[in-house]
Amino acid sequence: xxxxxxxxxxxxxxxxxxxxxxxxxxxxxxxxxxxxxxxxxxxxxxxxxxxxxxxxxxxxxxxxxxxxxxxxxxxxxxxxxxxxxxxxxxxxxxxxxxxxxxxxxxxxxxxxx
Amino acid sequence: xxxxxxxxxxxxxxxxxxxxxxxxxxxxxxxxxxxxxxxxxxxxxxxxxxxxxxxxxxxxxxxxxxxxxxxxxxxxxxxxxxxxxxxxxxxxxxxxxxxxxxxxxxxxxxxxxxxxxx
Numbered sequence: 648x649x650x651x652x653x654x655x656x657x658x659x660x661x662x663x664x665x666x667x668x669x670x671x672x673x674x675x676x677x678x679x680x681x682x683x684x685x686x687x688x689x690x691x692x693x694x695x696x697x698x699x700x701x702x703x704x705x706x707x708x709x710x711x712x713x714x715x716x717x718x719x720x721x722x723x724x725x726x727x728x729x730x731x732x733x734x735x736x737x738x739x740x741x742x743x744x745x746x747x748x749x750x751x752x753x754x755x756x757x758x759x760x
Numbered sequence: 761x762x763x764x765x766x767x768x769x770x771x772x773x774x775x776x777x778x779x780x781x782x783x784x785x786x787x788x789x790x791x792x793x794x795x796x797x798x799x800x801x802x803x804x805x806x807x808x809x810x811x812x813x814x815x816x817x818x819x820x821x822x823x824x825x826x827x828x829x830x831x832x833x834x835x836x837x838x839x840x841x842x843x844x845x846x847x848x849x850x851x852x853x854x855x856x857x858x859x860x861x862x863x864x865x866x867x868x869x870x871x872x873x874x875x876x877x878x
Binding site: 741 | 764769801802803855865866867868869870874
């Protein structure tokens, strides 16, 4: 069984400020972890993923996330927010590349000019 | 990256009619495709897993006769909402796995289809 908890359904940051979106997971097997971004009325786009190896993963648009097994966390960060980062972000977990992917409830990021 | 195309993007229909949504993997083969439903300001709810050449696997609580899924080829899956009613109005999203990259678990998503039933 697997699940994802995203803390904070809405996060507001000022343009240029640090972005931190929190994600905790539960998985009975070593997890595959993902962050996706969704813009209004569109599908989801992969930002980054962790499968094995290096625990700090870098993605597109300057985002990165760190897999911390001891904390069962996979928080998403970006040093400096841009207006174009305003969107909905989903954390997801899978037990392997062949299993279903379970999504968190999403965090809506608002960037204030 | 791999491209998944979903059509139509928007559809408005009358209550009682049926609507078909197509999901195509344009540059890769997808043995497995997934159909999600997304309610306003909520996460994605997995409706069913579509397997090429076999019956779809539906999640608990999803009506099989209401949401017909066909996966006739390695690049096409369809979702038909039969006898649609206003409560079926939603945003439907498909996703697919690239058979070459399957081990990574990455999903490629279509653009989504907004269904409005009057």
